Amino acid sequence: MSSNKLEEYLVEKGLFLTAIFSIIIILIIIAFIFREGFPIFQEYGVLNFIFGMNWAPSDEQYGVFTMIVGSLCITGLSLLMAVPLSILCAIFMAEIAPKTFRKILKPTIETLAGIPSVVYGFFGLIVLVPLVRVQFGGTGFSMLTASIILTIMILPTIISVSEDALRSVPHEYKEASLALGATQWQTIKNVIFPAAIPGVITAIILGMGRAVGETLAVIMVAGNVTQIPNSILDPVRALTSNIALEMGYATGVHYNALFGTAIVLFIMIMVLLVIANYFHYKKKVVIGGGYL
Amino acid sequence: MQTVFWASGIITVIILLVIIGYILIKGLPAINLEFLLAEPIDSGESGGIAPMIVSSIYVTLVAGIVAAPLGVGAAVYLAEYAGENKVVKLIRFGAETLASIPSIVFGLFGLSFFVIFLGMGWSLFAGGLVLALMALPTIFQVAEVSIEAVPRSYREGSLALGATKWETIYRVVLPAAIPGITTGVILGLARAISEAAAIMFVVGSALSMPISIFDPGRPLPLHLYVLATEGISMENAFGTAAVMVILILIITVVTNTLVERYQKKMMGR
Amino acid sequence: MNRIEVEDLNVCFDDAHILKDINIKIPKNTVTALIGPSGCGKSTFIRTLNRMNDVISGFKHTGMIYLDGEDIYDPKIDVVDLRKKVGMVFQKPNPFPKSIFDNVAYGMKVHGISDKDVIQERVEESLKSAALWDEVKDKLDKSAMGLSGGQQQRLCIARTIAIEPEVILMDEPCSALDPISTTKIEDLIHKLKDDFTIIIVTHNMQQATRVSKYTSFFLHGEIVESNLTERLFLEPEDKRTEDYITGRFG
Ligand SMILES: Nc1ncnc2c1ncn2[C@@H]1O[C@H](COP(=O)(O)OP(=O)(O)OP(=O)(O)O)[C@@H](O)[C@H]1O
Numbered sequence: 001m002s003s004n005k006l007e008e009y010l011v012e013k014g015l016f017l018t019a020i021f022s023i024i025i026i027l028i029i030i031a032f033i034f035r036e037g038f039p040i041f042q043e044y045g046v047l048n049f050i051f052g053m054n055w056a057p058s059d060e061q062y063g064v065f066t067m068i069v070g071s072l073c074i075t076g077l078s079l080l081m082a083v084p085l086s087i088l089c090a091i092f093m094a095e096i097a098p099k100t101f102r103k104i105l106k107p108t109i110e111t112l113a114g115i116p117s118v119v120y121g122f123f124g125l126i127v128l129v130p131l132v133r134v135q136f137g138g139t140g141f142s143m144l145t146a147s148i149i150l151t152i153m154i155l156p157t158i159i160s161v162s163e164d165a166l167r168s169v170p171h172e173y174k175e176a177s178l179a180l181g182a183t184q185w186q187t188i189k190n191v192i193f194p195a196a197i198p199g200v201i202t203a204i205i206l207g208m209g210r211a212v213g214e215t216l217a218v219i220m221v222a223g224n225v226t227q228i229p230n231s232i233l234d235p236v237r238a239l240t241s242n243i244a245l246e247m248g249y250a251t252g253v254h255y256n257a258l259f260g261t262a263i264v265l266f267i268m269i270m271v272l273l274v275i276a277n278y279f280h281y282k283k284k285v286v287i288g289g290g291y292l
Numbered sequence: 293m294q295t296v297f298w299a300s301g302i303i304t305v306i307i308l309l310v311i312i313g314y315i316l317i318k319g320l321p322a323i324n325l326e327f328l329l330a331e332p333i334d335s336g337e338s339g340g341i342a343p344m345i346v347s348s349i350y351v352t353l354v355a356g357i358v359a360a361p362l363g364v365g366a367a368v369y370l371a372e373y374a375g376e377n378k379v380v381k382l383i384r385f386g387a388e389t390l391a392s393i394p395s396i397v398f399g400l401f402g403l404s405f406f407v408i409f410l411g412m413g414w415s416l417f418a419g420g421l422v423l424a425l426m427a428l429p430t431i432f433q434v435a436e437v438s439i440e441a442v443p444r445s446y447r448e449g450s451l452a453l454g455a456t457k458w459e460t461i462y463r464v465v466l467p468a469a470i471p472g473i474t475t476g477v478i479l480g481l482a483r484a485i486s487e488a489a490a491i492m493f494v495v496g497s498a499l500s501m502p503i504s505i506f507d508p509g510r511p512l513p514l515h516l517y518v519l520a521t522e523g524i525s526m527e528n529a530f531g532t533a534a535v536m537v538i539l540i541l542i543i544t545v546v547t548n549t550l551v552e553r554y555q556k557k558m559m560g561r
Numbered sequence: 562m563n564r565i566e567v568e569d570l571n572v573c574f575d576d577a578h579i580l581k582d583i584n585i586k587i588p589k590n591t592v593t594a595l596i597g598p599s600g601c602g603k604s605t606f607i608r609t610l611n612r613m614n615d616v617i618s619g620f621k622h623t624g625m626i627y628l629d630g631e632d633i634y635d636p637k638i639d640v641v642d643l644r645k646k647v648g649m650v651f652q653k654p655n656p657f658p659k660s661i662f663d664n665v666a667y668g669m670k671v672h673g674i675s676d677k678d679v680i681q682e683r684v685e686e687s688l689k690s691a692a693l694w695d696e697v698k699d700k701l702d703k704s705a706m707g708l709s710g711g712q713q714q715r716l717c718i719a720r721t722i723a724i725e726p727e728v729i730l731m732d733e734p735c736s737a738l739d740p741i742s743t744t745k746i747e748d749l750i751h752k753l754k755d756d757f758t759i760i761i762v763t764h765n766m767q768q769a770t771r772v773s774k775y776t777s778f779f780l781h782g783e784i785v786e787s788n789l790t791e792r793l794f795l796e797p798e799d800k801r802t803e804d805y806i807t808g809r810f811g
Pocket residue numbers: 574577579597598599600601602603604605606617
């Protein structure tokens with residue numbers, strides 16, 4: 001009898017430990033990233049670091065502003081392409097597509113989410129870079145190329161979360177509208193889509209988070225020059241790329257500066273996450289792993 | 293308007309077909325038994341990818357063994373034991389945050405914590421641990437949803453027969469939730485097996501065949517990255533990419549079939 | 562002799578006072594029916610008898626419930642042991658998504674019986690008692706979810722019998738079943754009453770007269786009247802009982 005109770009007690013406590021493991025890990029991650037990154041803020045100054053235009057480790061120049069702009073530009077441009085396409089596709093899946101076609105689309109989107117990002121990067125390098133070079137000129141390594149690859153990579157996230165949001169609009173709304181004589185398109189435009197907007201916004205933010213955090217696919221096609229781009233055909237360097245490109249040989253202050261880059265990245269992601277949570281969309285992203 | 297919607301759906305399918313088709317058409321010719329079983333020669337310019345396959349298996353195994361119990365345990369706790377309180381909200385937010393951290397940041401963390409601070413050195417084991425952290429939130433979230441979806445009547449039936457709460461969970465609830473939990477674990481591990489950025493500074497990128505999990509190694513995605521960006525061999529890069537794509541497709545199809553079969557057997561259809 | 566005695570039982574969920582001053586004595590090896598309109602607290606009452614309400618947050622009770630003279634809410638009582646003695650069959654059949662055999666063996670396994678022969682034997686015995694053996698003996702390893710609703714409910718009864726309880730609580734066990742399955746279960750109840758004390762909640766007054774020796778009428782969380790079933794239906798003492806059984810409300 002009491003052995004039963006003891007077992008129950010131990011199990012519950014054990015499970016509790018697994019549950020708070022995530023929190024502990026997050027704290028350790030934050031601690032270590034800040035521990036290694038903080039010295040750069042002290043040595044170089046927070047403002048110099050964030051707003052500095054020059055990144056030249058050999059000259060002890062550690063300004064990441066061009067990369068913040070780079071990350072934002074790539075992300076913005078890819079959202080510009082991905083958002084319309086994915087919202088259309090989500091509405092199509094939730095409301096219009098016949099069952100048979102949905103049966104093709106769903107696994108398609110799951111597979112798109114499952115393709116490794118290096119494979120996307122490789123595809124971009126081999127196919128898109130030459131394509132952009134031939135069509136638009138320049139080297140082909142550009143903000144545009146990176147954005148196209150990111151567009152494809154964030155499609156599944158935005159589509160599946162938006163579709164969930166559209167599907168969770170209560171049936172009565174739709175029926176009421178149709179009963180009033182509205183056409184299907186009017187119903188979607190005036191009733192279903194507006195009701196799903198918070199979910200769709202969450203979907204977009206999640207896609208944005210994925211785009212900001214993507215590393216290797218971007219490195220392979222973006223050109224990685226630390227400059228503010230003048231046109232979408234200019235090469236740019238993202239924050240993530242900066243870390244991946246230089247961590248292999250960085251030492252001393254340079255090493256700290258890369259962790260500093262990670263801090264900036266981490267803060268950007270946290271802001272997005274908090275905004276996403278604000279829209280209070282409780283549905284989980286089942287494919288592609290987690291929230292962002 | 294109809295056409296625009298149809299176009300969006302068709303474009304999505306075409307994108308997938310083009311990418312997968314291109315990789316497979318260019319990559320399949322490079323794949324043969326020797327490519328799969330031989331060690332690379334001249335940094336991968338020729339030879340095969342056997343050590344990379346083994347490395348990938350090692351890191352994925354470590355990630356699975358570490359992340360699956362933690363993720364499922366946390367899901368069980370939240371679904372069965374915890375009410376809705378502050379700690380639970382914090383745990384959920386923790387999982388979301390973990391899922392949102394960019395892979396390269398995990399890479400830095402792995403380097404500074406596992407490799408340097410804990411003194412593990414460059415090893416597949418350390419890489420597996422980093423990947424476990426990345427897979428954890430997916431496993432947790434999907435498992436929680438599927439545990440919550442188990443009907444309450446199963447739990448009551450078991451309790452009424454005099455089973456304790458824990459007996460009820462592991463004899464009735466978990467078996468009923470297995471399809472969902474498996475899907476979650478596979479999704480998490482698929483993410484782990486595809487990851488390169490998070491482990492590039494952790495696994496040591498060695499080309500030789502790893503003997504134990506504590507050796508350095510170079511999983512497939514990292515090998516592809518190196519081959520492609522250093523321009524070592526496009527042919528082998530295609531081969532490696534094709535192997536990864538096939539691997540992911542096989543994993544997806546096999547789990548889906550197994551899960552479906554188990555579900556059918558369980559529900560007596 | 563009485564198997565269960567309930568004295569001044571009051572039950573609240575948070576602030577809602579669901580059961581008021583319940584007093585009832587349930588004699589050994591008989592069938593007692595509980596009738597009353599929807600929401601009057603029948604389910605709540607029988608779920609207090611095996612402490613299934615314990616898991617519901619906000620559940621509070623006062624008063625005493627004795628099983629064979631022992632207070633079942635005594636902190637020294639292990640609910641697991643209690644539920645072994647007081648089995649329960651639910652309104653909707655709820656077999657586990659396991660094989661037919663495993664469903665019946667489940668209770669024995671959680672109570673630490675591991676001898677294969679014993680389990681085998683008792684599974685067969687229980688299925689026979691539940692009048693299900695002939696229908697399932699060739700597919701014991703098939704999932705219980707593939708059975709019909711009536712078969713599933715008899716399986717749930719077999720599962721309960723297999724742990725050899727003293728009391729079996731049945732909460733509207735036939736409400737999800739067709740007339741033929743219902744008849745089978747009623748026959749089964751007749752058979753079981755020699756060995757078990759059965760408490761059955763039912764909405765069907767014919768059913769109450771067919772299966773039970775005693776009947777209690779619940780209304781708004783109170784017991785209005787308890788009597789021999791025959792007496793209660795033929796000469797109800799309370800006006801409200803009369804109204805209810807003649808179909809004037811509820
Ligand atoms: N978990 C709960 N929390 C709060 N109130 C509850 C809970 N369960 C039941 N109640 C309330 O207790 C009252 C009695 O419910 P109960 O299920 O016992 O009725 P019943 O007689 O079994 O009805 P029915 O014939 O419809 O099954 C109802 O008013 C119900 O709303």
